Amino acid sequence: QVQLVESGGGVVQPGESLRLSCAASSFTFSSHAMHWVRQAPGEGLEWVALISFDGSNKYYADSLKGRFTISRDNSKHTLYLHMNSLRADDTAVYFCARDPRGPTTTPPPNWFDSWGQGTLVTVSS
Amino acid sequence: DIQLTQSPSFLSASVGDRVTITCRASQGIVSYVAWYQQKPGKAPKLLIYATSTLQSGVPSRFSGRGSGTEFTLTITSLQSEDLATYYCQHLDSYPITFGQGTRLEIK
Numbered sequence: 001q002v003q004l005v006e007s008g009g010g011v012v013q014p015g016e017s018l019r020l021s022c023a024a025s026s027f028t029f030s031s032h033a034m035h036w037v038r039q040a041p042g043e044g045l046e047w048v049a050l051i052s053f054d055g056s057n058k059y060y061a062d063s064l065k066g067r068f069t070i071s072r073d074n075s076k077h078t079l080y081l082h083m084n085s086l087r088a089d090d091t092a093v094y095f096c097a098r099d100p101r102g103p104t105t106t107p108p109p110n111w112f113d114s115w116g117q118g119t120l121v122t123v124s125s
Numbered sequence: 126d127i128q129l130t131q132s133p134s135f136l137s138a139s140v141g142d143r144v145t146i147t148c149r150a151s152q153g154i155v156s157y158v159a160w161y162q163q164k165p166g167k168a169p170k171l172l173i174y175a176t177s178t179l180q181s182g183v184p185s186r187f188s189g190r191g192s193g194t195e196f197t198l199t200i201t202s203l204q205s206e207d208l209a210t211y212y213c214q215h216l217d218s219y220p221i222t223f224g225q226g227t228r229l230e231i232k
Contacts, residue, residue, distance in 0.1 A: 035221075037169075045161075045169065045212055047221040059219045062126075095168055109216045111159035113180070115168035 002027045002114040004096050009119030016086055016123075022079040022096030022116055030054075030074035033099035033107040036081045038092040039118075048094070049081065053103045086123045093118040127151055127215050129158075131224035139232045142203045146227045148196045148213035156216045158196045160189055163226075164209045172211075173198065205231050 008020040022034070036048040049070040050059045058070050069082040079096050097112035128151035138144045148158060157176045161169040171180045173189040176196060186201045200207055208231050213224040 044226045045163075045214075045223040047223070050219075050221075061220050109156075109219060109221050111157075111171060111174040111214065111216065112161075112169075113171050113174075115170070117168055 002098060004098065004114060004116035006094060006096055006116045006119035009094065009121045011122045011124060012086055013125050014087055014123055017082070017084045018086060018121060020081040020083070020094055020119055020121070022081075024077045024079065024098075027098070029077040031103050033101065033104065033110075034070075034072060034079045035097045035099065035112060036070060036079075037095045037097055037112070037115075038090075039095070040089070040092040043092075046092075050099075050107065051079070052105055052107055054105065057106050083121070086121075088123050091121060091123050093120050126220055127154065127217055127222055129213055129215055129222055129224040131211075131213060131227045133227060134225065135228050135230070137230040137232050138203050140203055140205055144200045144203055144229065146198045146211055146213075146229075148191070148198070148224050150194045150196075150215060153193050154196075154215050154217050158189070158191065159214045159216065160187075160198045161212045161214065161223075162207075162209045163212065169212065203231070207231070 003025045005023045033052050035050045051070045067085050071080045095118045096116045098114040099110045100113040130149045132147050160173040163169040177189045188199050210226045210228045
């Protein structure tokens with residue numbers, strides 16, 4: 001059974017940085033594109049970023065470009081989200097999610113068949 | 126960007142009812158939509174992909190259909206465990222967007 005476990009959330013002050021991790025297990029992590037999706041308290045889902053199976057291609061939500069960076073380490077079966085210059089409106093639960101397709105260098109949008117439990121990031125002074 | 130608008134935003138129904146949630150796109154969707162169910166405090170769960178294909182393990186009372194700018198999720202014979210918020214997602218282009226959600230309450 002696919003397992004995705006996020007970590008790294010916490011309380012930070014505006015302007016600070018944070019790195020989230022998503023540890024994957026029970027599937028061939030290196031064959032799948034991966035995403036980050038976030039959800040502000042009481043709000044809906046917002047797609048954040050995608051990284052292809054080999055890390056060669058990345059896509060971001062327009063509003064986050066330049067501040068957030070998605071990366072992966074296939075040898076460690078881990079997905080990352082580096083978040084800089086955090087703002088109060090970045091407060092959210094951050095989920096990692098799997099694209100169920102096999103290796104695709106330039107993955108078109110797809111559904112997410114497995115999600116982690118999420119990690120809460122709170123940006124507050 | 127493609128905007129998705131779900132209706133209704135809130136729905137109250139009884140066990141055994143048939144309910145339909147609509148997802149309308151701001152422009153024609155060439156590919157597909159997916160539907161997710163999110164129970165309080167939990168991660169979203171994939172219900173339907175490619176507009177009408179039921180994800181493995183999802184009860185057959187859930188179904189999806191649609192094309193162009195209008196897509197629907199239908200639950201026949203509503204069960205108490207269907208209490209959740211439901212989201213549609215388009216698969217046409219980046220950025221991926223979701224509908225704002227439909228909160229389903231069981232009377």
